[in-house]
Amino acid sequence: xxxxxxxxxxxxxxxxxxxxxxxxxxxxxxxxxxxxxxxxxxxxxxxxxxxxxxxxxxxxxxxxxxxxxxxxxxxxxxxxxxxxxxxxxxxxxxxxxxxxxxxxxxxxxxxxxxxxxxxxxxxxxxxxxxxxxxxxxxxxxxxxxxxxxxxxxxxxxxxxxxxxxxxxxxxxxxxxxxxxxxxxxxxxxxxxxxxxxxxxxxxxxxxxxxxxxxxxxxxxxxxxxxxxxxxxxxxxxxxxxxxxxxxxxx
Amino acid sequence: xxxxxxxxxxxxxxxxxxxxxxxxxxxxxxxxxxxxxxxxxxxxxxxxxxxxxxxxxxxxxxxxxxxxxxxxxxxxxxxxxxxxxxxxxxxxxxxxxxxxxxxxxxxxxxxxxxxxxxxxxxxxxxxxxxxxxxxxxxxxxxxxxxxxxxxxxxxxxxxxxxxxxxxxxxxxxxxxxxxxxxxxxxxxxxxxxxxxxxxxxxxxxxxxxxxxxxxxxxxxxxxxxxxxxxxxxxxxxxxxxxxxxxxxxxxxxxxxxxxxxxxxxxxxxxxxxxxxxxxxxxxxxxxxxxxxxxxxxxxxxxxxxxxxxxxxxxxxxxxxxxxxxxxxxxxxxxxxxxxxxxxxxxxxxxxxxxxxxxxxxxxxxxxxxxxxxxxxxxxxxxxxxxxxxxxxxxxxxxxxxxxxxxxxxxxxx
Ligand SMILES: Nc1ncnc2c1ncn2[C@@H]1O[C@H](COP(=O)(O)OP(=O)(O)OP(=O)(O)O)[C@@H](O)[C@H]1O
Ligand SMILES: [Mg+2]
Numbered sequence: 001x002x003x004x005x006x007x008x009x010x011x012x013x014x015x016x017x018x019x020x021x022x023x024x025x026x027x028x029x030x031x032x033x034x035x036x037x038x039x040x041x042x043x044x045x046x047x048x049x050x051x052x053x054x055x056x057x058x059x060x061x062x063x064x065x066x067x068x069x070x071x072x073x074x075x076x077x078x079x080x081x082x083x084x085x086x087x088x089x090x091x092x093x094x095x096x097x098x099x100x101x102x103x104x105x106x107x108x109x110x111x112x113x114x115x116x117x118x119x120x121x122x123x124x125x126x127x128x129x130x131x132x133x134x135x136x137x138x139x140x141x142x143x144x145x146x147x148x149x150x151x152x153x154x155x156x157x158x159x160x161x162x163x164x165x166x167x168x169x170x171x172x173x174x175x176x177x178x179x180x181x182x183x184x185x186x187x188x189x190x191x192x193x194x195x196x197x198x199x200x201x202x203x204x205x206x207x208x209x210x211x212x213x214x215x216x217x218x219x220x221x222x223x224x225x226x227x228x229x230x231x232x233x234x235x236x237x238x239x240x241x242x243x244x245x246x247x248x249x250x
Numbered sequence: 251x252x253x254x255x256x257x258x259x260x261x262x263x264x265x266x267x268x269x270x271x272x273x274x275x276x277x278x279x280x281x282x283x284x285x286x287x288x289x290x291x292x293x294x295x296x297x298x299x300x301x302x303x304x305x306x307x308x309x310x311x312x313x314x315x316x317x318x319x320x321x322x323x324x325x326x327x328x329x330x331x332x333x334x335x336x337x338x339x340x341x342x343x344x345x346x347x348x349x350x351x352x353x354x355x356x357x358x359x360x361x362x363x364x365x366x367x368x369x370x371x372x373x374x375x376x377x378x379x380x381x382x383x384x385x386x387x388x389x390x391x392x393x394x395x396x397x398x399x400x401x402x403x404x405x406x407x408x409x410x411x412x413x414x415x416x417x418x419x420x421x422x423x424x425x426x427x428x429x430x431x432x433x434x435x436x437x438x439x440x441x442x443x444x445x446x447x448x449x450x451x452x453x454x455x456x457x458x459x460x461x462x463x464x465x466x467x468x469x470x471x472x473x474x475x476x477x478x479x480x481x482x483x484x485x486x487x488x489x490x491x492x493x494x495x496x497x498x499x500x501x502x503x504x505x506x507x508x509x510x511x512x513x514x515x516x517x518x519x520x521x522x523x524x525x526x527x528x529x530x531x532x533x534x535x536x537x538x539x540x541x542x543x544x545x546x547x548x549x550x551x552x553x554x555x556x557x558x559x560x561x562x563x564x565x566x567x568x569x570x571x572x573x574x575x576x577x578x579x580x581x582x583x584x585x586x587x588x589x590x591x592x593x594x595x596x597x598x599x600x601x602x603x604x605x606x607x608x609x610x611x612x613x614x615x616x617x618x619x620x621x622x623x624x625x626x627x628x629x630x631x632x633x634x635x636x637x638x639x640x641x642x643x644x645x646x647x648x649x650x651x652x653x654x655x656x657x658x659x660x661x662x663x
Contacts, residue, residue: 048621052613076623088618092636101632102622109623141636142618158622 331414
């Protein structure tokens with residue numbers, strides 16, 4: 001699915017990712033954990049193609065293509081989806097119009113016929129139900145005035161609409177109440193298939209009870225410093241990061 | 251004197267709008283008024299002094315088709331500043347139209363209206379008062395609702411440098427309800443400088459919805475509207491500066507009595523080397539009047555956009571409600587937008603607010619759209635359309651709203 005090799009990325013001349021390696025195969029779920037400021041959101045943004053970051057070395061191979069030079073929209077159309085840690089508010093653009101434009105762009109990129117108006121609305125309805133997104137929310141402007149939890153749910157709704165191959169969930173669990181966490185995790189699990197993969201960034205083991213990862217990685221100072229299975233998350237929950245930091249900084 | 255003055259004085263003009271007393275006074279005032287240069291506060295961002303030094307010539311007025319048309323039974327067509335009666339028509343039941351001349355002005359206008367129509371507040375208006383020889387007096391009949399909008403088309407195609415003064419006077423009689431759509435549009439390069447002054451009198455209980463749609467090639471235009479509102483009247487303006495070369499719009503509103511409602515809605519979008527200036531004044535001199543002013547500006551390439559919004563609330567104008575907002579997005583490093591809101595309030599029992607922001611496109615929002623597969627172009631359109639949506643929604647005519655949206659999307663591409 002995706003291979004990241006020796007990735008170095010910086011912003012405003014400051015290097016954040018410092019030789020990061022990661023490989024994800026189809027159907028796998030990888031959790032990434034790590035202290036605040038270690039570069040998790042930076043990695044997500046660099047994979048999604050945010051142009052403020054400069055990739056100074058390394059490569060990202062997505063389904064056989066090096067995507068470093070690819071625009072964010074082309075990456076999205078190729079099947080990468082980022083659920084933002086802090087979703088953006090877009091006043092004046094309804095969720096319906098936003099999703100319609102997104103799906104039309106994607107269809108065009110893939111040389112497909114766009115959905116008919118009827119099919120589009122049917123799909124909207126189906127996916128709203130999947131994440132139990134309130135009908136009244138979908139008529140409003142994208143994320144405008146949404147509560148923290150509503151914004152996260154809206155991210156997963158968009159993911160369901162776009163049916164990506166690789167989903168990156170950047171702290172989608174933060175800000176969710178216990179019920180919402182279950183709903184969002186269920187949504188993610190329902191979209192899971194042997195062809196699709198996910199990167200789940202989180203600070204809490206709790207989410208990983210619902211979305212069970214195949215691998216857990218620890219990102220620290222711009223590198224993956226430790227990888228393991230789901231037990232590593234339990235160990236972190238119990239011991240914190242100090243032992244890792246001590247090991248690495250030594 | 252300057253070459254513009256020399257050109258106008260030497261031109262053989264029939265049907266001058268005003269009496270020789272008014273005109274001579276206007277010429278004297280013109281000579282004393284300062285040139286519109288940067289150090290004049292009201293012309294700070296639009297130095298138009300070079301327009302006075304051009305060698306102008308007379309032009310033949312031939313027919314030309316318009317870029318954008320609105321079908322209506324009521325239509326006035328001006329070609330290079332001159333009314334073409336063979337292209338114009340109107341419904342007598344609703345409207346009375348009288349070609350302007352000294353005699354027409356004297357017999358149809360009260361002293362108050364004549365005094366308010368011979369504008370002298372800047373060099374261009376003084377020139378218009380002195381030399382206007384084209385235009386009409388338009389009357390919307392008492393207690394009558396206009397069945398179709400009055401469309402005023404200004405089409406310019408002069409291939410020689412020339413200068414035209416056009417004067418229209420609109421009188422909305424008591425209780426009349428009307429809609430006016432001014433369309434400035436021409437396909438070809440044009441060397442005309444038009445100096446149009448429109449005086450609008452909105453009488454008691456009357457209302458006018460007034461659209462100014464500017465979408466033309468390479469034109470220089472000084473387009474002034476002096477509006478006088480009487481008791482309980484309503485005046486709504488929609489100004490769209492979408493294409494042109496150098497445009498200065500003066501929109502000056504005076505509340506002559508209480509309970510007037512004014513809405514000023516505007517969008518301007520200069521690109522390339524376009525220079526679009528919006529100069530607005532609302533004089534609140536009476537109680538219980540309301541102003542809502544909302545302008546949105548965009549600028550790309552080396553375009554320059556200007557918004558000046560003066561709202562004066564006089565000492566006696568209690569219970570005034572005035573709201574002004576100007577938001578701008580600059581799309582390139584070289585483009586500029588100058589925003590000059592100015593509220594001066596001398597009454598104490600009023601509610602007034604204003605806000606002005608000029609920024610760049612929200613990069614986070616742009617990336618958010620792109621991360622959903624929306625191309626940068628489409629994302630830009632989505633965000634700009636959202637930025638303009640409240641202004642677009644105020645447009646009554648669907649065809650105009652569509653035209654404005656499409657034109658803006660085209661300019662974004
Ligand atoms: N525009 C910027 N300019 C300078 N430094 C930046 C910029 N953006 C991010 N950084 C820095 O990059 C580092 C990594 O940030 P990032 O958001 O990737 O961390 P994170 O691992 O996602 O943290 P958290 O767990 O708090 O979400 C931080 O030290 C941050 O301050
Ligand atoms: Mg983060």
